Amino acid sequence: MAKVKLTVNGRAVSGDCEERTLLVHFIRERLGLTGTHVGCDTTQCGTCVVHMDGKSVKSCTILAVQASGSSVTTIEGLAANGELHPVQAAFKEHHGLQCGFCTPGMVMTAVDMINRHGGQLDEQTVRQELEGNICRCTGYHNIVKAVLSANAEMHGGAKQAAE
Structure with a gap:
């Protein structure tokens, strides 16, 4: 046994x-933070x-x-003072989730x-950087819209979301 x-x-x-x-199992099983999902165990x-x-x-x-x-920081740690993180809010606003399984990782x-x-x-950059995250429901269009919208909000409209 090891102390973590x-x-x-x-x-x-x-x-x-x-x-x-694995860290994912420690987070889920020892700490009870089940927002971080286990999908493939192979990255x-x-x-x-x-x-x-x-x-x-x-x-x-x-x-x-x-x-x-x-x-x-896990998905549970993003929200602060009862308010969703801007990325979480954008996913909700732009329907960037379907079944929700991939959502915490996204x-x-x-x-x-x-x-x-x-x-x-x-x-293009958002799509390229999300290549390591799989959405089984194929909701990528709305996920990309959500990321671009959150980016604009977090950086004062630096780059507008795709319409």
């Missing part, structure tokens, strides 16, 4: 787990994306012990993408 100490959604947490426990689908030290990572390919000492990937690009996003 993390800051998750701004709260210090710790727990014992087997050395082979193909992107449903398990979280932020680790401010960058999006697929938590199904990181061991919990490797993440020890890191700051992790949202976490989009937040990181918007932060990295500093407002300079276009449809």
